[in-house]
Amino acid sequence: MPDVWIPAPMQRITGAPDRVQVAGATVRQVINNLEQLHPGIKELLYDEELDDITPGLAVIVDGDVSQLGLMERVSEDTEMHFLPAIGGG
Amino acid sequence: MPDYTPNMVLTSDKEYKVVGTRPVRHDGADKVTGMARYSADLNLPGMLYGKVLRSPHAHARIKSIDTSRAEAAPGVRAVITGADIVEPTGRASDLAEGAMVNFKFLSNNIMAQDKALYKGHAIAAVAAVSAHAAEEALDLIDVEFEVLPPVMHARDAMADDATLVHERLAAFQTAGTRAGGVLDDDDATRGTNTANHFEFRMGDLDAGFADADIVVERCVSTSAVHQGYIEPHSGTAMWHDDGSLTIYSSSQGHFTVRDHTARLVGIPVSKVKAVPMEIGGGFGAKLAVYMEPLAALLARKAHAPVKVSMNRTEVFEATGPTSGTEISCRIGATNDGKITAAEVHLIFEAGAFPGSPVAGAANCVLAAYDIPNTWIEGYDIVVNRPKTAAYRAPGSPAAAYCVEVALDELAEKLGVDPIDLRLINSAKEGTRRPTGPLTPKVGYIETLEATKAHPHYAAPKDGKKRGRGVASGFWGNNTGPSAAVALVNPDGTVTLTEGSPDIGGTRASVSQQLAEVLGIAVEDVNPQIGDTDSIGFTSNTGGSSVTFKTGFAAYTAAQDVRQQMIARAARIWEVEPDDVLYEDGVLKHRADDQLQMTFQQLAARQVPTGGPIVGRGGVNPGGAGPCIGVHIVDVEVDEDTGKVEIVRYTAIQDAGKAIHPSYVEGQIQGGAVQGIGWALNEEYYTNDQGHMVNSSFLDYRMPTSLDLPMIDTCIVEITNPNHPYGVRGVGEVPIVPPMAAIANAIHDAIGVRLTVLPMNPGNVLEALWEKNGS
Structure with missing residues (x-):
């Protein structure tokens, strides 16, 4: 299952550990399944009105910032992170 | 290292x-002969001139605004205030390139609502038949202020009893650096100046420090500095009878200009066309809109085109500088130089609205090193200063200043060469970063080795009170959606329309990638920047992304042209496309060497063989590879005056594949020079009322060619596997190392470590006097 790294502040808010194995074939499915394990985390990661990753967050899938967000496909050995989206100059 | 050349x-x-x-x-040619048209060069028939009334106070409640006298003044056609601008909700929105915006705060920054939050904050604007008439009318606007105490520094703003910049600002504690938000109406929580507080932890910090034989600690502070582009902001707006709006301005992203102006004026994006003018520098600060919505609102009210341009003082006082910061770090290592633990604490002033580049600092500060136990925390603090804007590698330079000075101290105490210390601890492909993800293919080690092998590093330090310093810097580089369209002309040239404003020679570097695919001369490509109605959405020219992402789009468009050319040749020769080979700009039949046609010959026959050939590229590529730069600097310090002279400077950088080496070198040199200015001279100097008192280029001292030696460069090409030609972004990382490199050189020269920027004569003398006990 994809290996999801939970940001430290979200660990405190949701009681989630720093890493958790979550089933899913896309980022959207992983977030939905993560919510089942740790209620409350979805609203930190997902913007319902935009139907997208929360503005200001980037989802990193296997080392690269995903350009497809929720639609990005993940595999059994995917490593996923949620990090601040960094704007350049 | 081959024989040395500059x-x-x-x-x-x-x-x-x-x-x-x-x-x-x-x-x-157009730029050096004055033919190129920049933002303020535009003049339209019947155009009016806009001027902005700005707050004389750093913090004041606006009790009333009476514009009636100004409206009645000769030549005045329109007056607007905060009541005229759309004030959206406090939700944050993504800007696609990694940056983001909260439209409520964006609106309030462009035009104040109930409070003026910094000196220079826009209060009202006038459009009149001449700039003088508009300026005179500003004096006729009556504003009643209740002056409030300003909070100017992050530490003061973080105190429990601090004056609040926004009474209803909500604090975020998330993984992201949100652009901030406001408390719900029914939430009785006291507001805060701390817009965000976040952290990253990896490993066991206490155990890491317990394993260390030596620990160094550093705390530094940096002043707000401005990007200092030569072209002030300007925007011209023209409404059409069908309710649509055309905006002309220079920016780092005209799609952002379109989207933000539409939102703040209250019309759909389909009703706005943003036309990019040439840009005279941006360095991140022209990612934000300032003038365009005001011009649009004035033009709508006046029923005439309106141009609003800033003067230099307005640029300093009302557009984004980068943050003033306070940064501390603690680093532990074993006696053989292996770093076992590091912690970094980043406090960044955001200006009057949330959204400093502290997240960028956190992402970059230890990213080039392999450290098993880390803790990085960041604070985004609002103060009564202009809202900060991105500035070249946002966040990374100040953070690197702290850590790279600490590493120099660590190397000194360990008796290890400072490059060797960095080599021992360098990240490489597969190293886990402090923020979590694994490091992709990078050229850190190769760049450090090239630095150590560079003749400058071993050259004798001749002269009195001369010192040498080195430092490295990291930037992750960005990407984003981008579009390119290639039109094949009948004379064998190609018109390339792209969506990225050219701020650093990217017309050339993007055209080169198209020309390479098609096997034609780059001089046969005519690049142009399309307006928002003429090219697909393209994210901002920022994050060192354009040669990567728009080069990728041009490469894709060229491949599309190439396939169409092959099909046309097959049609003409009555063979299958698979029988046709396209090589070096020549189409050939694989078996019959009599069947050959050049790109130019086929271009001439395109219309009768199936119509015009149009190649398109719409991409959103991932995998913008990060890079590092390592700088070597020699300084000479005058111990009587405190003046620091840059004697020699060399910048070594991993560029991936340098598409156009001259422009890579130009970016490296430009970034280094801006970093030198940040290190030695530049600062927002404010008085106790929060007023910037050096808001002109006479008093805000940027380095000139007379202050500097030639900046030597060395490009190290470690290609990025995620790009057809191996491109990495190059424009931002060269501003990251200079401050630390110069501080380390000053220490080498006179034995003191400067912990306050700028390292101007006053601060150097203070440090010397402290060292000497005088």
Whole structure:
């Protein structure tokens, strides 16, 4: 299952550990399944009105910032992170 | 290292015909002869001139605004205040390139609502038949202020009893640096100046420090500095009878200009066309809109086109500088130089609205090193200063200043060469970063080795009170959606329309990638920047992304042209496309060497063989590879005056594949020079009322060519596997190392560590006096 790294502040808010194995074939499915394990985390990661990753967050899938967000496909050995989206100059 | 030359390229193995060459830029002649049209050069029939009334106070409640006298003044056609601008909700929105915006705060920054939050904050604007009439009318606007105490520094703003910049600002504690938000109406929580507080932890910090034989600690502070572009902001707006709006301005992203102006004026994006003018520098600060919505609102009210331009003082007082910061770090290492633990604490002033580049600082500060136990925390603090804007590698330079000075101290105490210390601890492919993800293919080690092998590093330090310093810097580089369209002309040239404003020679570097695919000369490509109605959505020219992402789009468009050319040749020769080979700009039949046609010959026959050939590229590529730069600087310090002279400077950088080496070198040199200014001279100097007192280029001292030696460069090409030609972004990382490199050189020269920027004569003398006990 994809290996999801939970940001430290979200660990405190949701009681989630720093890493958790979550089933899913896309980022959207992983977030939905993560919510089942740790209620409350979805609203930190997902913007319902935009139907997208929360503005200001980037989802990193296997080392690269995903350009497809929720639609990005993940595999059994995917490593996923949620990090601040960094704007350049 | 080959024989030394001032600008050298340690090339990758793969050689190309166009990529890697140094053609003259397509826009060069127009720019040096004055033909190019920048934002304020535009004049439309019947155009009015806008001027902005700005707050004389750093913090004041606006009790009333009476514009009636101004409206009645001769020549005045329109007056607007905060009541005229759309004030959206406090939700944050993504800007696609990694940046983001909260439209409520954006609206309030462009025009104050109930409070003026910094000196220079826009209060009202006037459009009149001349600039003088508009300026005179500003004096006729009656504003009643209740002056409030300003909070100017992050530490003061973080105190429990601090004056609040926004009474209803909500604090975020998330993984992201949100652009902030406001408390719900029914939430009785006291507001805060701490817009965000976040952290990253990896490993066991206490155990890491317990394993260390030596620990160094550093705390530094940096002043707000401005990007200092030569062209002030300007925007011209014209409404059409069908309710649509055309905006002319220079920016780092005209799609952002379109989207933000539409939102703040209250019309759909389909009703706005943003036309990009040439840009005279941006360095991140022209990612934000300031003038365009005001011009649009004035033009709508006046029923005439309106141009609003800033003067230099307005640029300093009302557009984004980068943050003033306070940064501390603690680093532990074993006696053999292996770093076992590091912690970094980042406090960044955001200006009057949330959204400093503290997240960028956190992402970059330890990213080039392999450290098993880390803790990085960041604070985004609002103060009564202009809202900060991105500035070249946002966040990374100040953070690197702290850590790279601490590493120099660590190397000194361990008796290890400072480059060797960095080599011992360098991250490489597969190293886990402090923020979590694994490091992709990078050239950190190769760049450090090139630095150590560079003749400058071993050159004798002749002269009195001369010192040498080195430092490295990291930037992750960005990407984003981008579009390109290639039109094949009947004379065998190609018109390339792209969506990225050209701020650093990217017309050339993008055209080269198209020319390489098609096997034609880059001079046969005519690049142009399309307006928002003429090209697909393209994210901002920022994050060192354009040669990567728009080059990728041009490469894709060229491949599309190539396939169409093959099909046309097959049609003409009555063979299958698979029988046709496209090589070096020549189409050939694989078996019949009599069947050959050049790109130019086929271009001439395109219309009767199936119509015009149009190639398109719409991409959103991932995998923008990060890079590091390592700088060596020699300084001479005058112990009587405190003046620091840069004697020699060399910048070594991993560029991936340098598409146009001259422009990579130009970016490296430009970034280094801006970093030198940040290190030695530049600062927002404010009085106790929060007023910037050096808001002109006479008093805000940027380095000139007379202050500097030639900046030597060395490009190290470690190609990025995620790009067809191996491109990495290059424009931002060169501003990251200079401050620390110069501080380390000053220490080498006179034995004191400067912990306050700028390291101007006053601060150098203070440090010397402290060292000498006088």
